[in-house]
Amino acid sequence: MFLDISQLGVHYAGRSKPAVDGVSFSLQAGEIGVLIGPSGCGKTTLLRAVAGLERANAGSITLARDVVSSATLHVPAESRRIGMVFQDYALFPHLDAAHNVAFGLTHLTHAQREQRVSEVLELVGLGNVHKRFPHELSGGQQQRVALARALAPQPRLLLLDEPFSNLDVDLRERLAHEVRGILKAAGATALFVTHDQLEAFAIGDRIGVMHQGQLHQWDEAYALYHRPATRFVADFIGHGVFAQAHIEQRGDGVVVHTALGDLTDMLECPLPGAYVDGLCDVLLRADDIVHDDSAPVKAQILRKAFRGSEFLYTLKLQTGETVMAHVPSHHNHALGEWIGIRAAVDHVVTFPREPNAAPAAASV
Template identity: 70%
Template sequence: MFLSLTDVQVRYPGGAKPAVAGVTLGLAAGQIGVLIGPSGCGKTTLLRAVAGLEGVCGGRIALQGEVVSSTSVHIAAEARRIGMVFQDYALFPHLDVRRNVDFGIRHLDSTQRRARVDEVLELVGLGGMQSRYPHALSGGQQQRVALARALAPKPRLLLLDEPFSNLDVELRERLAHEVRAILKAAGATALFVTHDQLEAFAIGDVVGVMHEGRLQQWDDAYTLYHRPATRFVAEFIGHGVFAPAHLAQHGGQVVVQTPLGPLQDIEECPLPSAYPDGLCDVLLRADDIVHDPGAAVRGQIVRKAFRGADFLYTLRLPSGETVLAHVPSHYAHSVGDWVGIRVAMDHVVTFARLAEPPTSP
């Protein structure tokens, strides 16, 4: 692996528990990895440890086979040949684009510097803007200058810490696709931190979900969504809810009984013996629930969110359970309406049923 983290732990002085606890992951050369998770989950701390800005109290970090961090080794950040792009861009307002970009390559002669700056500015789509100043650039252009500056010294690894967080939503997603194309064209290996799932899926070859300092899953976006390894990943990625279910075997077939009726002919369905008495929770994604006026099961709309092409409806079933459903926006039902729904899924995701909270006396 080009970048390898093995059981990495980071603890801040006075912290009751590690900020990063036993993280293991790997990135191949040319891959883009993304760390995602709620605020305070440890993703930025892990990025800083890779950069050399934080020491580790356990495990090791290796870059191209060289250990750069462990309990006995700490290569200084400036000696790791790692580029960083920050969320505030950190451009020098008094320097033009050319001088901002060549800041990290002043050791080259002027001809080499000029050629490299022109090369990376063309790569990020800012050719011809060498004489502009940061205040004359849009937010997206400033971010590209920051990326060009990080790429100019030809770092072994590029780290990006929420680089689009100051941009509006539409620009963030578009720029994520563009930055991915730039990194791929540059042949860069990169590790990216974000809290935005759309950004993560747009830019990453592999995505890691972190929670309370631990890496819950390190996988491609499709697998995270359809094959979540933990209950937290299932809840954090996409829109969905857990519903109580019962697994029962009829002949050679497992039937999953849910509040929306029985499911059968489901791929990779666990056997009833996987859970006590076959009782479990099944993940119902919003795209598993189909709006069907002729369906026998009906749900009452308790909330709706317009998303352009569709609505995200929150529906309460007669049993009291709640499900989510994406419904095309030309079905403009009102809150309080009852609508027909059915389940359409080809694989099932189940987890152990959570214990019921104790009832108050």
């Protein structure tokens, strides 16, 4: 592994709980990892610990087989050969793009610096902005200059702390795809922090979901969405709700009884004995619910959000439970209307039932 983090703990003085608590994950050379989670979950603290800006109180950080952090060892940030891209880009306003990029290349000759600056500006698609100052560049161009500056010294690892947070929403996902292409072309290994799931999905090979200092799952985007390891990951990623269910052994198979009917794709789910009396909660994503007027189950439209090609409906079942559904936007039903729905669940995901807990809608 190129970057290996093992049982890492970071504890700030005066706080009762660690900011980072027993976190372990790894990155192969050339991989892009992303940390996501709600504000205050510890993702930026973890990034700063990797950079050498925070000390580890427990566990270790290994970079290219060199231990750079542990409870007894702390390699200074300037000795780790790590590049960083910050939220505010931190470009020098009095320097043009070329001199911003050249800032960390003082160890090279003048000719070598000019060549390297031209290489990385071409790499980020800005080969014609050498003499332009930051205020003459768009937000996306400034971001790419900052990326070029971080890549110029050829760091062993690149860290990016919410680099798109100051950009328009429409630009973020597009730039995330562009930055992924740039990092892959450079052969860079990178660790990225964001709170935006679409950014994470667009840029990451591996994504980690953090909550209250702990890493709940480190996986590919598909697995986070369809095979969440914990209830928090299931709730945090995508749109969905938890509905009450009952798992029953039926012959050689297992059936999950829900208010929307029986679910039978149980290959990856716990057996009934995993839950008291087989009672559990099942995760129902918005794309698990199909609008079907001929379906026997009816639901009332509580809310609707227009998304262009589709609506996101929030629906109330006759049992009182709510579900969410993506419905093509030409199905423009009125609030309060009852429509037919059915479940089409390819990945049945269950969790222990939370007593007296109302079904909780997940958010993006």
